Amino acid sequence: MLYQRSSQLFLEAQKVIPGGVNSPVRAFKSVGGTPIFVKEAKGAYLYDEDGNRLIDYINSWGPMLLGHSYEPVVNAVIEKAKKGTSFGMPTEIETQIAELAVSMVPNVDKIRFVNSGTEACMSAVRLARGFTGREKIIKFRGCYHGHSDSFLISAGSGLSTFGVPNSPGVTKGTAQDTLLADYNNLDSVKELFELNKNEIACIIIEPVAGNMGCVPPMNGFLEGLRQLCDANGALLIFDEVMTGFRLAKGGAQELFGINADIVTFGKVIGGGLPVGAFAARNEIMNFLSPVGPVYQAGTLSGNPLAMAAGLTMLQEINKDAELFKRLDEKTAYLEKGIREVLTKNNIQFVVNRVGSMISIFFCDGEVVDFVTAGKGDTPYFKNFFHKLVENGVYIAPSSYETWFITDALSYADLDETIQAIDKVTQEI
Ligand SMILES: *Cc1c(COP(=O)(O)O)cnc(C)c1O
Numbered sequence: 001m002l003y004q005r006s007s008q009l010f011l012e013a014q015k016v017i018p019g020g021v022n023s024p025v026r027a028f029k030s031v032g033g034t035p036i037f038v039k040e041a042k043g044a045y046l047y048d049e050d051g052n053r054l055i056d057y058i059n060s061w062g063p064m065l066l067g068h069s070y071e072p073v074v075n076a077v078i079e080k081a082k083k084g085t086s087f088g089m090p091t092e093i094e095t096q097i098a099e100l101a102v103s104m105v106p107n108v109d110k111i112r113f114v115n116s117g118t119e120a121c122m123s124a125v126r127l128a129r130g131f132t133g134r135e136k137i138i139k140f141r142g143c144y145h146g147h148s149d150s151f152l153i154s155a156g157s158g159l160s161t162f163g164v165p166n167s168p169g170v171t172k173g174t175a176q177d178t179l180l181a182d183y184n185n186l187d188s189v190k191e192l193f194e195l196n197k198n199e200i201a202c203i204i205i206e207p208v209a210g211n212m213g214c215v216p217p218m219n220g221f222l223e224g225l226r227q228l229c230d231a232n233g234a235l236l237i238f239d240e241v242m243t244g245f246r247l248a249k250g251g252a253q254e255l256f257g258i259n260a261d262i263v264t265f266g267k268v269i270g271g272g273l274p275v276g277a278f279a280a281r282n283e284i285m286n287f288l289s290p291v292g293p294v295y296q297a298g299t300l301s302g303n304p305l306a307m308a309a310g311l312t313m314l315q316e317i318n319k320d321a322e323l324f325k326r327l328d329e330k331t332a333y334l335e336k337g338i339r340e341v342l343t344k345n346n347i348q349f350v351v352n353r354v355g356s357m358i359s360i361f362f363c364d365g366e367v368v369d370f371v372t373a374g375k376g377d378t379p380y381f382k383n384f385f386h387k388l389v390e391n392g393v394y395i396a397p398s399s400y401e402t403w404f405i406t407d408a409l410s411y412a413d414l415d416e417t418i419q420a421i422d423k424v425t426q427e428i
Contacts, residue, residue: 005049006037031382031397036389041068043408046394054394055413057403061396062242062267065327065356066316067408073271073312080308086300094302097311101269102279104249104318107259110285113277113302117241117266118146120276121204123296124262125150127278128202128235130294131287136196138203138234140183142212142370145204145239145264149174183209183369184217186224193232202262203229204237207252210402211242212373213359214352222258229261235284241266241276242402245317247355248324255355271313273306323407327356330414331405334358337418345425350376356405373400380428387424393417 013020021027021035028035037049044067046054056068064070080093098111105111114120125137137150145151152167153175179196181188183205193200203225209215229236238260244251245268253260262284266276279285289295300306317323335353338360342349350361361367361376362384381399388395393416395403 002050002052003034003036003048007034009037009049010034025396025398025401028397030399031385033386035397036394043067043069044406044410044413052392054389054392055409055417057393057395057405057417058401059404059406060267060272062246062404063270063272064404064406064408065246065268066313067406070271070313070316070408072316073309076308076312077273077305080304083304085305086303088299091302091304091307093304093307093311097307097314100311100314100318101265101277104245104314105263105279106250106253107281108263108279109282111277111279112285112288112296113275113307114296114298115274115300115303115306116146116276117239117264118148118276119298120241120264120266120278121145121151121237121239122148124237124239124264124278125202125204126296127280127284127287127294128237128262130292131284132201132233132235134199134201134234136177136179136199137201138179138181138189138192140181140205140209140370142183142215142373143204143206143209143239144211145206146241150178151204153178153180182371183212183215184221185369186221186228189225189228193228193234198233200232200234202235202237204239206242207238207240207256207258207260208243208247208354208357210357212370212400213361213367213376214354214357214402215367215369215373216352216354217256218368222252222256226258235261237262237264239264242357245269245314246357246404249317268313268317269310270306271309273303273309275306275310324355327405327407330407330409330411331356331358333411334405334414334417337414338421341418341422342425345422347425357402358405359402361399383428384424387427388420391420391424393420 010020019027026035038046039049040047046056101111102108149170152170179192240251240263244265248254262280264278269275269277286292287294335351348364350367352359362378362380363375367373377399
């Protein structure tokens with residue numbers, strides 16, 4: 001395959017955009033080489049600027065659950081755009097998507113829409129602090145909750161890839177209010193509660209971690225967090241930006257049968273447009289401005305194009321009773337195929353999967369937290385990545401990322417992918 005045009009576009013981009021990209025992981029820094037510039041995408045396929053077709057396992061990092069250029073969503077956006085693209089005034093469609101989202105997600109009464117997952121998590125933590133009157137928060141090493149200051153402390157994927165655990169520009173004051181625990185390790189959380197009695201406002205967690213590769217919660221871990229929060233008067237925030245409307249209609253809360261106090265959304269909820277949201281019961285949401293004292297706002301929040309895309313996406317998900325079963329079956333088929341060819345080719349590997357989130361780590365043992373996830377960050381991965389691309393399969397350009405399976409994938413696509421993995425692991 002040729003990347004002539006992508007290389008040229010990357011050179012031009014670097015002159016006017018830092019690193020040539022508007023979000024760091026796109027730059028291929030951890031795998032080397034030239035980022036692929038996309039021209040268009042349809043269903044399960046990307047078409048790049050050099051005319052190559054790639055089977056896509058990133059899917060915009062999650063949003064394209066039903067595939068690219070999904071017609072009902074595209075049409076809804078086109079129709080809405082003809083009627084004006086932003087007003088800064090309330091519109092009916094905001095209530096329609098809020099009603100639908102609240103009806104799909106367990107344990108929430110109200111939802112507020114913002115423009116990104118970052119904004120949703122930042123606002124959820126502010127709300128938790130306002131509600132509890134406490135300042136400290138607990139996050140887990142390797143979990144990512146967007147790029148706002150209090151989360152840029154051991155934050156997974158992009159940051160892990162670059163080996164920058166803390167970003168310059170985050171003040172010591174902010175860092176000291178963020179306490180770090182280890183994923184799947186309840187004792188590390190208990191200890192923080194003991195050392196910081198009555199000071200912890202909330203725990204924020206990815207209920208299935210997806211930003212250090214896919215790392216599922218062990219049995220009892222999320223239940224344990226729920227109990228620790230209840231015993232200590234802290235709120236439990238599920239960051240469902242990745243898992244929401246992907247693992248089940250009601251996300252991880254539904255899948256694991258555990259209630260969080262605040263839930264954040266992004267990715268799928270926007271159907272490919274910039275949308276985030278956070279939701280909770282009335283007693284918590286009523287703390288939010290203009291009803292309550294915790295301030296939060298946005299000029300483009302609830303933007304009509306974004307709401308049209310999001311509403312249509314949620315409607316499609318809501319009416320398709322078989323969707324999550326189908327996604328699980330497709331991903332299980334891929335998992336089985338990957339296990340077979342990697343075993344046959346004597347590769348050391350770990351595959352983690354929950355529903356349509358899956359990742360391969362090239363290491364032995366188990367991957368249960370940030371430290372064990374790091375064992376898969378090997379030169380082998382770089383080779384694997386580039387050779388897969390050469391064979392028409394596009395996965396995330398970092399070993400710390402999850403693959404997002406879309407319903408647009410056919411079994412023929414999955415077979416082609418498994419064959420490509422077989423071929424490249426024989427070649428490396
Ligand atoms: C992607 C992601 C975010 C950040 O969302 P943006 O829309 O990129 O700001 C937050 N939390 C999780 C779990 C994510 O996967």
